[in-house]
Amino acid sequence: MEKSKIHVKKGDTVVVVSGSHKGEKGKVKAVLPSKQAVIVEGVNIIKKAVRPTPQRPQGGFSEQEAPLHASKVRPLCPSCGKPTRIRKKVLENGSKIRVCVHCEGSLDTQEKR
Numbered sequence: 001m002e003k004s005k006i007h008v009k010k011g012d013t014v015v016v017v018s019g020s021h022k023g024e025k026g027k028v029k030a031v032l033p034s035k036q037a038v039i040v041e042g043v044n045i046i047k048k049a050v051r052p053t054p055q056r057p058q059g060g061f062s063e064q065e066a067p068l069h070a071s072k073v074r075p076l077c078p079s080c081g082k083p084t085r086i087r088k089k090v091l092e093n094g095s096k097i098r099v100c101v102h103c104e105g106s107l108d109t110q111e112k113r
Contacts, residue, residue, distance in 0.1 A: 014073040037067035079105030
């Protein structure tokens with residue numbers, strides 16, 4: 001099976017653009033390419049039943065973030081501050097970076113490359 005490409009990376013700040021969490025912002029905690037999904041910090045919180053264990057003898061419910069489909073999120077451009085689609089740009093040295101469609105600002109920082 002071919003590895004699918006996702007337009008956001010771990011650590012990106014994103015905005016949810018559709019669904020019940022529309023308008024919420026957060027950082028990407030994890031990317032799940034096989035499911036075409038991302039886990040965003042503080043968005044899509046679910047309650048999960050937890051069995052009693054020696055560390056947690058009472059059991060109960062724990063809250064955690066659930067995955068969102070990658071098409072529901074857009075990265076925030078650091079230059080213009082808008083949610084944007086991305087384009088790829090090839091630099092002179094041959095490396096590719098992600099750029100904002102609106103302002104042509106780079107979404108990739110030096111430490112991410």
